[in-house]
Amino acid sequence: MSTTPADPNGLVDLTGRIIIVSGAAGGGIGTSVVALIARAGATVIAVSRSKDNLKTHIDPLVGEGLSVVPVAADAATDDGIATVMEVARNTDGTLYGLVNVAGGAAPATWMPATRVTRSDWRELFTQNLETMFFMSQAVAAELKSRDLPGSIVSISSISGMNTAPFHIGYGTAKAALVAATRTMAVELATDNIRVNTIAPGVTATPASQMYVDADPERDRRAIAMGRRGRPEEQAGAILFLLSDLSSYITGQTLLVDGGLNLKWTHMGSDHTSLFLKDEGFRAAMTQ
Numbered sequence: 001m002s003t004t005p006a007d008p009n010g011l012v013d014l015t016g017r018i019i020i021v022s023g024a025a026g027g028g029i030g031t032s033v034v035a036l037i038a039r040a041g042a043t044v045i046a047v048s049r050s051k052d053n054l055k056t057h058i059d060p061l062v063g064e065g066l067s068v069v070p071v072a073a074d075a076a077t078d079d080g081i082a083t084v085m086e087v088a089r090n091t092d093g094t095l096y097g098l099v100n101v102a103g104g105a106a107p108a109t110w111m112p113a114t115r116v117t118r119s120d121w122r123e124l125f126t127q128n129l130e131t132m133f134f135m136s137q138a139v140a141a142e143l144k145s146r147d148l149p150g151s152i153v154s155i156s157s158i159s160g161m162n163t164a165p166f167h168i169g170y171g172t173a174k175a176a177l178v179a180a181t182r183t184m185a186v187e188l189a190t191d192n193i194r195v196n197t198i199a200p201g202v203t204a205t206p207a208s209q210m211y212v213d214a215d216p217e218r219d220r221r222a223i224a225m226g227r228r229g230r231p232e233e234q235a236g237a238i239l240f241l242l243s244d245l246s247s248y249i250t251g252q253t254l255l256v257d258g259g260l261n262l263k264w265t266h267m268g269s270d271h272t273s274l275f276l277k278d279e280g281f282r283a284a285m286t287q
């Protein structure tokens with residue numbers, strides 16, 4: 001990828017802007033976001049709980065000469081957030097953005113609603129809602145105190161936009177994240193701070209490989225575009241929402257799912273109803 005801003009008119013040029021990425025070092029969407037926005041000129045504060053993950057996935061970006069500051073901190077704690085904000089205050093540039101990637105769910109959290117415990121529920125909400133909210137709160141407060149504009153982008157999920165059978169805690173937390181985004185967007189709009197969300201569909205990341213196997217035929221049947229997304233495709237949508245190209249967009253959730261939400265379960269890989277038995281009719285209507 002080019003190390004120069006993607007847009008010659010500067011609409012996606014983030015030069016001089018500091019952007020915090022929480023959940024930066026998993027080797028998936030967060031790491032792709034760090035790389036892309038750093039190549040667009042931003043100074044990126046890359047936050048992860050894991051020093052090992054920072055060394056594996058973020059240090060190589062620093063080695064490329066990108067302006068990336070690795071920070072080992074837990075964004076699910078007040079102390080972790082305070083550490084991140086202190087680094088932001090002492091980094092050259094102007095604080096502008098936040099990307100909330102931290103979250104997710106372990107395979108063990110998939111279960112019927114009748115088996116979910118309070119502990120399961122609280123853990124999923126801590127990982128996927130509280131981390132987003134309190135990190136956003138800290139960045140928004142800092143921007144307001146310095147009368148700075150900004151853009152906050154969080155990651156929900158297709159599971160938060162529809163039903164999430166056998167994953168009710170995760171789906172509900174991601175739906176609540178969307179609601180929090182909308183309310184914060186209203187409160188912060190007159191401060192020129194935009195708040196948006198993306199909702200990824202099935203994306204090929206190290207985390208998803210724990211419970212989603214490679215099955216191209218299934219992907220063709222389930223996803224309108226016929227394939228799973230790539231982390232850099234989610235990062236591209238996030239860059240758009242951080243950039244001045246989206247300067248009049250706030251409180252929105254952008255589905256980045258290859259059309260997964262568009263397909264009904266009774267559709268085949270050619271997007272026609274499986275209930276249609278007349279192959280002649282099926283062929284005629286798809287031409």
